[in-house]
Amino acid sequence: MIAKINPSPAQDLPLLARLGAQITARRKVLKVRAQVCAEVAGISRVTLHRIEKGEPTVSIGAYLQVCEALGLHLALLPIVGEKEDINLHDPEMPHIRIKDYPQLKALSWQLKDDEYLTDAEAMSIYERNKRFLDLSHLKEHERVLMQRLIDTRGMEQMLV
Incomplete structure (x- = not known):
């Protein structure tokens, strides 16, 4: 039997909601309509809407496809506070x-x-x-x- 670790939905939602908000902001700054963004990412408009809301049931692959379509670089960063030398004012990261x-x-x-x-x-x-x-x-x-x-x-x- 394989043990499955299920993080609480409360832990996932704020982070995914922030990611979804950043994706939405980027799409709007670029003046890209939702339908066009979804087509370029190879997903449905409904899935894009769910991503922009930060829904945890959408696959990570779909999130990555949208990020790539919008020219966003998704990176793994340490949690703020874990490392003192994090540059919070990196101009390429939404801050x-x-x-x-x-x-x-x-x-x-x-x-x-x-x-x-x-x-x-x-x-x-x-x-x-x-x-x-x-x-x-x-x-x-x-x-x-x-x-x-x-x-x-x-x-x-x-x-x-």
């Missing part, structure tokens, strides 16, 4: 939480507050919607983020 930046949240109203964006995705949102930025209400930490994007990604200087 900018929308709800932490009021102007970004206002510009990306269609995305969920708890979604995370890469530097490139955040920069794209700021640049595409710069005419809607309210610079008079820009919080200091968001100004720092925008300056970092300018310095590292070449975003336009006029934003900050």
